Amino acid sequence: MANTTALLFFSLAAFAACSPSTCTFIPSTNATTxxxxxxxxxxxxxxxxxxxxxxxxxxxxxxxxxxxxxxxxxxxxxxxxxxxxxxxxxxxxxxxxxxxxxxxxxxxxxxSLNDPSRNDVVAAGMAAKVLKYGATEAAGAVMGGEGCMIYAALKYEVETIQEECNNKFTVDVERVCK
Structure with missing residues (x-):
């Protein structure tokens, strides 16, 4: 009985370590000085x-x-x-x-990781920025959100959460091109 109780305690402790409220995330220093x-x-x-x-x-x-x-x-x-x-x-x-x-x-x-209204804001913002620097608004929209930057970032967010917090975490991320 003691072994079963200990096993249950450790199982619950491991589960708690992966729960959203207790997951501690430290970002990578990917691009450094x-x-x-x-x-x-x-x-x-x-x-x-x-x-x-x-x-x-x-x-x-x-x-x-x-x-x-x-x-x-x-x-x-x-x-x-x-x-x-x-x-x-x-x-x-x-x-x-x-x-x-x-x-x-x-x-x-x-x-939710994927917020379509926020994605639209990001895409519109990138479209305006790219247009400001002399390219087309359509190219900026694609770069900013309609399939490239946001899609890749969401995939990266999911992979990071799986790696750091919960290996069973899944979110369907679709590449959206208008």
């Missing part, structure tokens, strides 16, 4: 500009060939795209860290 693009702490290939400074990203006309050399333009564009992708990856990793904190907070308060 030592691994950012252009950091002196890591050896990276030479970039065409200082990728640790956002304001140094040149505009795409830098790759326009006055002679119309399309091969040179393509090669140039790829170099800059690779550098910008490095910056985007770093910033997105940082964003996912915040998304994981938001997801853990929602999990702890039994709030």
């Amino acid at each position: 030592t691994n950012y693009p252009g950091s002196s702490f890591i050896k990276t290939s030479a970039y065409p500009y200082n990728i640790s400074v956002l304001s140094e990203v040149p505009i795409a006309t830098i790759c326009t060939s006055p002679t119309g050399n399309r091969t040179a333009e393509l090669a140039c564009a790829r170099i800059y795209i690779d550098a910008i992708d490095e910056q985007l990856a770093f910033l997105y990793a940082r964003r996912l860290g915040y998304a994981a904190v938001a997801g853990a907070s929602k999990f702890a308060t039994n709030t």
